Amino acid sequence: MALLEVENLHVSVEDEDIEILKGVDLTINEGEVHAIMGPNGSGKSTLAAVLAGREEYVVTEGSIRYKGEDLLELEVEERAEEGVFLAFQYPVELPGVSMTNFLREAVNSVREARGEEELGAADFLKLVRERAKLVDLDPDLVKRSVNQGFSGGEKKRNEIFQLAMLEPTLAVLDETDSGLDIDALRTVSDGVNKLRSDERAFLLITHYQRLLDYIEPDYVHVMVNGRIAESGDKDLAIRLEEEGYERFQREPAAA
Amino acid sequence: MSTTTLDTSAQTIDRFVSAFQVNHGQALNGTNASVAKRREAAIQRFQELGVPTRKQEAWKYTDIASVLDRPYTLPLGPEEADVSAADLDPYLIDDLDAHVLVLVNGRPDLSLSQLDAMPEDVTVGSLKDAGDHPAFEAHYGEYADAEDEVLTALNTAFVQDGAFIHVPEDVELEQPILLLHVNAAQDDLLMQPRHLFVVEADAKARVIGRQLSLTGARTFTNTVTEMFVGERGYLDHYVIQEEDDNASQVLSRFGYHEGDSVLSTDTFTFSGEVVRNNMTLTPDGPNCETNLYGLVIGHGSMHVDNNTLVDHVHADCVSNELYKHVLNDQSTAVFNGKVFVHRDSQRIDAYQSNDSLVLNNDAQIYTKPELEIYADDVKCSHGTTTGQLDEEAVYAMRTRGIDEATARALLTLAFAGEVLEQVTLDAISERVELAVAGKLPERFNLTGLVETASALNA
Ligand SMILES: Nc1ncnc2c1ncn2[C@@H]1O[C@H](COP(=O)(O)OP(=O)(O)OP(=O)(O)O)[C@@H](O)[C@H]1O
Numbered sequence: 001m002a003l004l005e006v007e008n009l010h011v012s013v014e015d016e017d018i019e020i021l022k023g024v025d026l027t028i029n030e031g032e033v034h035a036i037m038g039p040n041g042s043g044k045s046t047l048a049a050v051l052a053g054r055e056e057y058v059v060t061e062g063s064i065r066y067k068g069e070d071l072l073e074l075e076v077e078e079r080a081e082e083g084v085f086l087a088f089q090y091p092v093e094l095p096g097v098s099m100t101n102f103l104r105e106a107v108n109s110v111r112e113a114r115g116e117e118e119l120g121a122a123d124f125l126k127l128v129r130e131r132a133k134l135v136d137l138d139p140d141l142v143k144r145s146v147n148q149g150f151s152g153g154e155k156k157r158n159e160i161f162q163l164a165m166l167e168p169t170l171a172v173l174d175e176t177d178s179g180l181d182i183d184a185l186r187t188v189s190d191g192v193n194k195l196r197s198d199e200r201a202f203l204l205i206t207h208y209q210r211l212l213d214y215i216e217p218d219y220v221h222v223m224v225n226g227r228i229a230e231s232g233d234k235d236l237a238i239r240l241e242e243e244g245y246e247r248f249q250r251e252p253a254a255a
Numbered sequence: 256m257s258t259t260t261l262d263t264s265a266q267t268i269d270r271f272v273s274a275f276q277v278n279h280g281q282a283l284n285g286t287n288a289s290v291a292k293r294r295e296a297a298i299q300r301f302q303e304l305g306v307p308t309r310k311q312e313a314w315k316y317t318d319i320a321s322v323l324d325r326p327y328t329l330p331l332g333p334e335e336a337d338v339s340a341a342d343l344d345p346y347l348i349d350d351l352d353a354h355v356l357v358l359v360n361g362r363p364d365l366s367l368s369q370l371d372a373m374p375e376d377v378t379v380g381s382l383k384d385a386g387d388h389p390a391f392e393a394h395y396g397e398y399a400d401a402e403d404e405v406l407t408a409l410n411t412a413f414v415q416d417g418a419f420i421h422v423p424e425d426v427e428l429e430q431p432i433l434l435l436h437v438n439a440a441q442d443d444l445l446m447q448p449r450h451l452f453v454v455e456a457d458a459k460a461r462v463i464g465r466q467l468s469l470t471g472a473r474t475f476t477n478t479v480t481e482m483f484v485g486e487r488g489y490l491d492h493y494v495i496q497e498e499d500d501n502a503s504q505v506l507s508r509f510g511y512h513e514g515d516s517v518l519s520t521d522t523f524t525f526s527g528e529v530v531r532n533n534m535t536l537t538p539d540g541p542n543c544e545t546n547l548y549g550l551v552i553g554h555g556s557m558h559v560d561n562n563t564l565v566d567h568v569h570a571d572c573v574s575n576e577l578y579k580h581v582l583n584d585q586s587t588a589v590f591n592g593k594v595f596v597h598r599d600s601q602r603i604d605a606y607q608s609n610d611s612l613v614l615n616n617d618a619q620i621y622t623k624p625e626l627e628i629y630a631d632d633v634k635c636s637h638g639t640t641t642g643q644l645d646e647e648a649v650y651a652m653r654t655r656g657i658d659e660a661t662a663r664a665l666l667t668l669a670f671a672g673e674v675l676e677q678v679t680l681d682a683i684s685e686r687v688e689l690a691v692a693g694k695l696p697e698r699f700n701l702t703g704l705v706e707t708a709s710a711l712n713a
């Protein structure tokens with residue numbers, strides 16, 4: 001059984017009559033790393049948002065099965081508890097919500113769902129220090145409000161720090177690499193590589209092949225106009241880097 | 256006879272006037288000539304001014320007439336109140352090492368109070384017993400405006416008892432003073448407590464007033480508090496309003512402070528029916544710091560009206576004002592913040608802001624900042640925001656496994672945080688934080704969370 005099976009997924013925006021995803025098929029097995037590339041506006045973030053459960057998107061056709069169950073039946077927070085994690089393309093600031101309060105609530109609700117015990121204050125702090133180190137997050141940031149006044153790169157790093165804290169089964173990283181400086185890209189990638197395991201799958205959305213040098217994917221997909229137009233191995237990313245997306249866009253709309 | 260039932264067949268004003276005449280001699284210091292003179296003048300002014308109507312700008316959003324126009328009992332002497340120390344135990348703030356003065360139905364009850372640790376030269380007790388105190392003579396009635404404020408006139412006319420605090424020069428009171436105000440009425444009751452806090456030059460005190468109801472009786476409390484802070488003195492006054500949902504009140508505070516002193520007020524309103532807080536603070540000397548903070552958590556059909564005035568009569572002072580409202584259900588909040596800078600009051604820094612979080616479409620907020628500035632070298636600013644919780648933020652938190660109710664509660668607590676940060680007593684800020692979480696609908700209960708946060712920050 002695959003970890004994630006997306007079949008013929010059609011997605012529209014709630015109020016408007018626009019279809020954004022037009023029949024996406026994607027299968028991810030435990031432990032695999034998939035990358036999705038594709039032109040701006042092709043629907044990559046929309047796919048990520050639908051996986052996370054964002055309510056403004058409506059699935060009009062198709063299905064998503066996660067661990068064999070219907071993912072679309074689950075509330076946003078239930079998906080997180082089941083191990084779905086989305087690192088946002090644009091992380092949200094939570095003014096006045098302290099990182100510690102936020103992380104502790106998040107970690108403990110996910111632990112509870114997994115049948116693990118709540119972490120006491122001391123164990124929690126230990127985990128915070130350990131995982132902050134893994135992604136080289138400035139420990140002072142943990143004393144602040146979530147993302148408030150963080151630099152663009154700090155926000156991205158904070159997403160991966162949260163990933164490390166929550167230990168998800170399916171981690172979707174939406175352009176985590178954009179906004180990171182060259183050194184940060186390397187440390188964050190190293191962090192992600194350390195988090196790779198046989199049970200944990202990754203879906204990396206990126207525009208840059210460079211990320212895939214650091215985090216080597218098993219599969220690369222190209223999303224164009226709401227569909228997966230082509231899939232391949234990591235060499236596809238290298239080819240895209242050279243050729244761009246032109247040849248996909250010239251193809252007729254029908255598959 | 257120590258009580259009078261107000262005759263509701265008569266007009267509200269006449270009702271009080273005849274009660275005044277019937278019980279002429281029974282007030283505070285019935286024999287004190289200056290108090291008696293103030294009482295006569297006050298009932299006169301009460302008659303002339305009349306009960307406020309919504310046609311008056313200051314009462315535009317608060318219908319106090321219909322609250323006053325109820326068949327209350329008007330106690331004119333101490334009543335037997337059936338309150339024991341055990342009744343009060345749950346309301347003493349845990350971890351707060353304080354001197355405690357308990358007031359039952361507006362009157363101090365020394366047998367229920369804990370004042371043994373009070374330094375000898377400090378007075379905390381009954382206003383009724385303070386008649387001979389020089390501080391009473393010097394300050395009583397000096398700041399409360401019984402001339403133009405009709406409810407202050409009414410209180411002054413019927414004055415009987417309340418809390419009296421005197422901190423002499425150079426005394427810094429380490430432990431705060433907790434005034435535990437409990438309503439323990441059996442029938443509908445109108446109370447008019449009168450408090451006087453005098454903090455002399457170079458003295459320091461923190462006073463916490465906590466208002467509660469022990470019985471479900473309908474009450475109206477018309478309180479007047481006068482505060483004086485001498486040069487280089489410091490007074491921090493917290494009020495935590497947690498009366499029952501059929502308890503209404505007008506709390507009028509008048510604070511006067513001299514040069515180089517600090518006068519801070521923090522007003523937390525968590526329950527009550529109609530709650531009107533009048534605040535007039537007058538920094539009258541150079542380098543005064545005047546702070547006004549407030550937090551309203553509205554639920555049900557609560558109506559909370561904060562009407563504040565900082566009267567900058569002197570140059571070279573700073574005032575800070577920040578009020579926040581969190582409004583659930585059909586609750587209503589009114590904020591009217593006036594800053595008055597007189598012509599010769601140069602180099603004033605006055606900041607005011609009020610922010611409202613409206614969590615339900617049926618909740619309402621009316622705010623009106625009023626800056627009247629007649630000096631030219633001043634820095635004044637004010638800001639008002641009204642909004643809802645950021646749904647993006649709620650969603651972002653949910654994607655991390657935090658359930659929706661907790662996400663909303665955390666964001667609400669974050670909104671209130673700026674006011675909570677101003678609280679200098681940890682036991683109070685924790686208490687208030689818990690109340691913020693607890694007073695939100697049941698599902699917002701954050702108790703465990705708040706406790707962990709304090710453990711982490713310890
Ligand atoms: N809530 C929405 N309302 C209207 N249109 C939307 C909404 N969300 C997405 N879209 C549209 O759907 C298309 C796909 O958007 P999406 O964010 O998924 O693209 P993307 O592939 O992530 O692009 P980028 O590489 O620029 O991040 C875009 O044309 C976008 O404008």
Ligand SMILES: [Mg+2]
Nearest residue numbers: 044045046089
């Ligand atoms: Mg995108």
